[in-house]
Amino acid sequence: MQQKSEADPPTLTTVARLANVSIASASRVINGIKTNPETMERVTAAAEAVGYVPNAAARSLRSRRTGQIAFAMPDVANPVYTAMVGAIQQVARANGSRLILHSTDRDVSDELGFLADLKQRYVDGLILCSLEFTDAHADAVASAPVPVAVIGHPTKGAKVDTVRANSRPGAAEAVRHLYAQGRRRIAFLNGPEQTAPGSARKLGYFDALRSCGLARDDELLEVASDFTLEPGREAAERLLARATPDAIFCANDLIALGAMTAIRAAGIDVPRDIALVGMDNTNLSAVTSPPLTTVDLGSAERARIAAELLLLRIEHPNRRLRNVGVEPELVVRESCGAPR
Amino acid sequence: MQQKSEADPPTLTTVARLANVSIASASRVINGIKTNPETMERVTAAAEAVGYVPNAAARSLRSRRTGQIAFAMPDVANPVYTAMVGAIQQVARANGSRLILHSTDRDVSDELGFLADLKQRYVDGLILCSLEFTDAHADAVASAPVPVAVIGHPTKGAKVDTVRANSRPGAAEAVRHLYAQGRRRIAFLNGPEQTAPGSARKLGYFDALRSCGLARDDELLEVASDFTLEPGREAAERLLARATPDAIFCANDLIALGAMTAIRAAGIDVPRDIALVGMDNTNLSAVTSPPLTTVDLGSAERARIAAELLLLRIEHPNRRLRNVGVEPELVVRESCGAPR
């Protein structure tokens, strides 16, 4: 037989007994529902005395609210996403919610698995930031048992709250800036091209070439195997081995930083010989050598907005869908100064 | 009256009814407890048919297991901690656990509040990484309702599983390396000194000065207001405004990177005029210009070990306490090459 030891945590029953009231009354006081001042006083004192704290599982079971939201993103190590985590955490905290973090490592099936797990109902909602939003994603999101907010570009017609960065015009602006600086052999170091950011940024690059009257040159196109440092460095090496660009537009800051390493290793000067531009305006871009010109895509702001949309949607499931765009902004630093 | 609509999620009852068995049998099948192959078949089919997934809250309420662990750390934006998050996430996933992330922003009272929140029992355990482990922390950890594993240096005698980095000897080794390279005016750019890392690294710095026969010079000591980029840059500016070191040992990589920016801005060459060493061996250190010599404190490994200790402790609450140390390793790169 199980002995009710003093060691295990006090429940509402404990409190109610001590205060000489019913469990119901105790519950009311705990939940701040209006009661007779005297009973309220008694219950409060009793709760205080035994150090009562409501049990999360019991509460969620009854109330169908977990007080938790999840953020699923591709890569914890990328400062873009940590900026998002920070922003989301702030919103969550203000709302009294906990944050479940899930890194998917860019694995589509992992994302879909996570989406399926939502059926366990351990969260009230999900913020999904995925690099590749497939039809399967759209289906999974549509049939998800809890609200989902997407950071990125869902497939056309997906019924979700969405926050987008306009990276295509952002990319174009960056490339036009290089052109305006006098650069004419502008290379593009992309990340994986089947991803949403990869394809959007490539389109932006082409847009700019066209509007600048520059010919597309496949020799100046290279793709890193991931949006991170080392793949960026390797891709830059491949590019430099066969071409002599006077500028490189990189699909994000990490690739740019990797490229910077490769460029320096090749004894080439930035920005004199090669101008460099990144994307994301991560906290790193201000402290590279030289400081990196980049396109701010408002990562933290997008995340903040997504979190707020999600919380609103949780409160009002039938609220009409929102689709917010955040405008890019070119941040000019030394890495794309005048050519020699 | 509440209508049981087809839209709301199937429960065990739904499955049991469909399979024509009792709830208990259904539960057994779901939990992989041995049953008659035929009923098992029926239940599995029924569960499949209605898309049954167990409800997390109900399960935790009964089983007293949440399947969640928490990681509380000072700063999501610091790559040291994201490396830890990555490692912990891997262990958690392998264990089938979810990860709750909590960033404390180095706020002691926030950490204590989070510790107190554990009473809600929404996690099975906590990995705590705090910069300043006070007596209040020790008390809170000791009386925590779930196991806690600490990354860092708990106060003497605190009864917790612990994983430490030996940053004091690590710091000393870095400084001795600078000495061996011929540097004689070795400055120290620390982070906040009342923190555990701050005080340990300072002691290591002094250890090395002593063993190298160098005099302590307060002019060469400067403190950044935080272990991050911008405070590091500002502190370096203050230092350079009043002293002419030929080397700077920085309390971590972010401070070093900030310092690098300040040094470059002052037109000083690294490593010719000033050699630079950081700490943590974050993924950034290989791609700075020049690449940063640093001390690897095994962040990811410490986190991995802490996560494993925590999971073990959750499984075996009476297991004897473990206190693991991870040895530092100097990683030499170009930022501390030969002086002019």
Added chain:
DNA sequence: TTGTAAGCGTTATCAC
């Protein structure tokens, strides 16, 4: 092997 039934700790609907 399977079914019955007693909770896990709450919240919320009732009568009182």
Added chain:
DNA sequence: GTGATAACGCTTACAA
């Protein structure tokens, strides 16, 4: 205003 009491969805003795 307050107190029984019935859920919430599940696990697990215990009985059959």
